[in-house]
Amino acid sequence: MTLNQWELDLAQWVPAHNIKRNESLKKYTMTKLGGKADLFVLPETEEQAAAVVKYAHEHQIPLLMLGNGSNMVVRDGGIRGIVLHFSLLNEVRIEGNTIIVQSGALIKEVSKMAAAQCLTGFEFACGIPGSIGGAMAMNAGAYGGEVKDIVTSCTLLTPEGEQIILTNEQLELSYRKSIIAKNGYYVLSATFELTHGDQQEIDAKIADLTHQRESKQPLEYPSAGSVFKRPPGYFAGKLIQDSDLQGKGVGGAEVSTKHAGFIINKDNASATDYIETIKMVQKVVKEKFNVDLEMEVKIVGED
Structure with missing residues (x-):
């Protein structure tokens, strides 16, 4: 064809x-x-x-x-x-303490909408840049919170195009893993259950997390966010920092000097530059600390 x-x-x-x-x-x-x-x-x-x-x-x-x-x-x-x-599938419905969100909605926007309704539990996501679909597939989390803490069910498409609904338990959510990614499902929507909270406390928490993110992450440059998963017993960013890799890279890609866990597109990088910088970091950290850094980001497409 x-x-x-x-x-x-x-x-x-x-x-x-x-x-x-x-x-x-x-x-x-x-x-x-x-x-x-x-x-x-x-x-x-x-x-x-x-x-x-x-x-x-x-x-x-x-x-x-x-x-x-x-x-x-x-x-x-x-x-x-x-x-x-799925950017056009971005409807958000709030019914009491329940939020039903389509896959293409941005998780940080949903977090802010929940806060505006005095609902607590979603504050951790106020700075996560991904969509609900991506957040569900990788059980996105930050600052001590994870999607699995608040999701009750998810409507999915199987690879054959059939619609199914899975509960929290059936989604098999763990650190950056889910049955969604494992089985190649496509997220249509997710339902979250929150609790009514104190508006001042919610606003203060979001303000604090936003400040932490803006002060510590290189948001002024394009990046894939945190590149590596947290290795058991270590922090990826600390290992990279202690390997003296900040400011180093291939071509236009560079390990951020602001946060070692980020690789930035500093100067018109190619995808090859970015991927080679990831490989360089993995190689040096392995040599120096004998720790394998597993990627959190997904690499797709052809060279």
Whole structure:
């Protein structure tokens, strides 16, 4: 099947103006890196999303779901097949202490909406840059809180395009892991249960976490956020710092001098620069401390 045929077929379900050929992915990733997608599709409804997933499965077309692109590095050669972007699926409903959120909504915005309704439990996410879909897939967390602490259920698409609902327990959420990532599911929406709190305390906590993030993280540069998972018994950033790697890198990519756990796109880096800098950090830390740094970010696409 040709790209032409994919485009024609998908236009049965998704508006034609939401199907783009050879779309650069740089503007959809937090690193501002990456090549082009063969076909870039923006569904407007969950039904449209399901139709695209089902079509890709039936015709054995590679399919990648892209959220806010915060924990992903797209290689310079781009993505073959279809990239499904859920940014238009961003509805948020608040019913009492319950929040139902579609996959494309940004988790930090949901955190702020919860706070505005005097709901507590979501403050930890006020600075996480990802989408709800990505946050669910990797059980996003920060400052002592995690998605698994507040989610009650999640509506998903299987790789075959069938819709299922899993409870908190069935999601198998642990440190940066879930059954979503394990089984290749696509997140449509998630339901969170919060508690009513004190407005001043909620606002103060968000202000404090925002200050911590802004003062410690290199937000002035594009990056994939925290690159490595926390190794048992260590902190990745401390190991990298103690390896004298801050300020070092390959090409336009560099280990941040502000926070060693971040690799920044400092000067028009390529995805290859960024990936080679990750490898360099892993190699040096292994040699110096005999610790294997496992990536938190996902690398996708072709060289």
